[in-house]
Amino acid sequence: MSERRQPLFLERESYRQRRTTDAARLLPILGFLALCLPILWGGEEGRYTSVGVIYLFGVWVVLIAVAMLLARRLRRIDVQQGAPD
Secondary structure, three states: OOOOOOOOOOOHHHHHHHHHHHHHHHHHHHHHHHHHHHHHOOOOOOOOHHHHHHHHHHHHHHHHHHHHHHHHHHHHHHHHHOOOO
16 A cells, blocks of 8 residues: 655745745735726716826825835844845
């Protein structure tokens, strides 16, 4: 009979490190899509201009905040692994 295979186990911290790296790689793509969303809005010309500007600045602020949080987390990961600055 064949041996039973051990289930694949990933340490919790290495799993979080990989997901943080994935999130950092995905952030520019999601940001681009979020910033392009007002182009798809239809309707009258002047009606959605103010809403669109508020939306764009809101997305911009959220992207900055998320990038800051990811940078902190990635810096902690580098320090834990002993990577040089």
